[in-house]
Amino acid sequence: MSIKRFAEFLVTATFLLCVLALGALGGCSPQTSEPPAAKVPQVTVMTITPRAQAFETELTGRTQAFMVADIRPQVGGIVQKRLFVEGAQVKAGQALYQLDPSTYQASLAEAQATLAKNQATLTSSQLTAKRNAGLAKIDAISQQDNEDAQANLLTAQADVKVAQAGIETARINLAYTRITAPISGRIETSTVTPGALVTANQDTALTTVQQLDPIYVDVTQSTTDLLRLKRDLASGTLQSNSAGEAQMSLLLEDGSTYDQKGRLKFSGVSVNESTGTVTLRGVIANPDGLLLPGMYVRAVLEQGRDEQAILVPQKSVTRSEGGTASALVLVNGKVEQRALTIGRAIDNQWWITSGLKAGDQVIVEGGQKVHAGDAAQGVEVDTTPKTDTVANSTAVKEG
CATH class of the missing domain: 2.40.50.100 (RNA polymerase II/Efflux pump adaptor protein, barrel-sandwich hybrid domain)
Structure with missing residues (x-):
């Protein structure tokens, strides 16, 4: 092939390749398309179901004898x-x-002899007074002699009473031996x-006798907790039980639970100025004598009951820098933020006194993925409550 023809072939081939390339570029021109739909985040929710809840407070204290008698001689x-x-x-x-009763036996014998002597004198005085009264009527004796005889009779009667009292005193002292x-x-x-x-x-004292069955349990409670309890009872948030007497159980020093139940019987009427506490006194049976005076115990007191208590996991509640408590609630697929008022802690839950109601869906997990106003899909968590669980509680500052 001549050089001229070979050059023409290259030009033709190059032209065809350019045409094909331009066609390919035209066929791959971009086309307008809609972006994929955003995925709705999934969160775990708990539906609020009010239930009866007894509230307990654990207080430290010591046992005291029910009655104490120091034995001293009289x-x-x-x-x-x-x-x-x-x-x-x-x-x-x-x-x-x-x-040794000998000296008191002698005193009793002396008192008895004195009584016998005074009784003899009384008999003589009675006869003299009677005789002189008759003589005075016929003016056989002077009125003064008659009056002296009557006075001697009264003196003899008094001496007999004194002697009788002396005998009684001697008998009492003898019995005291x-x-x-x-x-x-x-x-x-x-x-x-x-x-x-x-x-x-x-x-x-010669010795001491202590009655230990039943036995007292003296515990202290802060005035802050006491005022909060009274306010909740007065407002009806909590219901009083058994005419205001709280049921009491004991935890012993070794951590075991005492097998008897007691009742809170007395609340102090004055506040300890140094500690800001009030003394509460309970009484509990001690048939086996296991509890001794002065033992350290922890008393668990049932101080109230809320028949419609709302409890939520503590992890579902957050606090702002100012301390305000809040929770995220899912309403019709949208996230809302609710301000809450917390009554106290119940194990790992908060007792909510305001801000939530029955049927609300509180977000317990996944709250970090959403904010108020966001759409979310809720997945119900299993929150089957135990029947009327009585849980230890600690009062907290209301948020």
């Missing part, structure tokens, strides 16, 4: 016998100590032994 003397076993149960009226238990309970160690000299109404 007369002086030498201790002859100790009539009890230390640490044992004693009954009211049971003899505990015997003092046998020291008895004024109450039933457990008796402590003795501070004296036979042969010891004791005096009437001495400062040191």
Whole structure:
């Protein structure tokens, strides 16, 4: 092939390739199309279902004996016998100590002799007064003699009464030489032994008897919590139970739960200025004597009940920088933000006193993916409540 023909072939081939390239570019020209629809975020929601809820408060305290009697002698003397076993149960009226009664027996005998003497004098005075009264009527004796005889009769009668009282006193003092238990309970160690000299109404007690069944439980509660409780009861947010007496259970020092239930019987009428607390006193059965005075315990008090309590998981509630509590609620596929008022914590939930109602769908998971006004798709979480669960609660500042 000549060079001229080869050059013409190249020009023709180049032209055809350009035409084909232009056609290809024209066929791939962009066409207008709509963007894909945005995906609606999915969140986990919980539908609010009010339920009955008892509210409890756990308070620390110590046990106290129901009754305490310090045993002291009412007369002086030498201790002859100790009539009890230390640490044992004693009954009211049971003899505990015997003092030497000899001097008191002698005093009783002396009082009896004095009474006999005064009675003899009274008899003589009665006869003289009767005789002189008759003589005075016939003017056989002077009126002064008659009056003296009547006065002597009255004196003799008074002396007899004094002697009778002396006998009673001597008998009482003699009885005091046998020291008895004024109450039933457990008796402590003795501070004296036979042969010891004791005096009437001495400062040191011979021993102590404590009634431990039932037993008191004294706990303290802050005035802040007490005022909040009274306000909730007054407003009807909480319902009082059993005529205002709260049920009480105990947690012992080793963490175990005491098997008896008690009742809160008394609330202090004054506030401790140094701690800002009020003393609450409960009473609880102690048939086995497991609880001893002075033991540290934690009392769980049922202080109220809300028949329509609204509880939400704590993770579903957020707080602003100012401390205002709020939650995200799904309403007709749209996210709303609700301001809440929190009453207290119930385990890992908040008790909501305002801001939510039955049927509201609260977002519990996925809230970080949406904001108020966004569309969202809710997936219900299983929130089957336990039947009338009684949960420990701690009061918090209302948000």
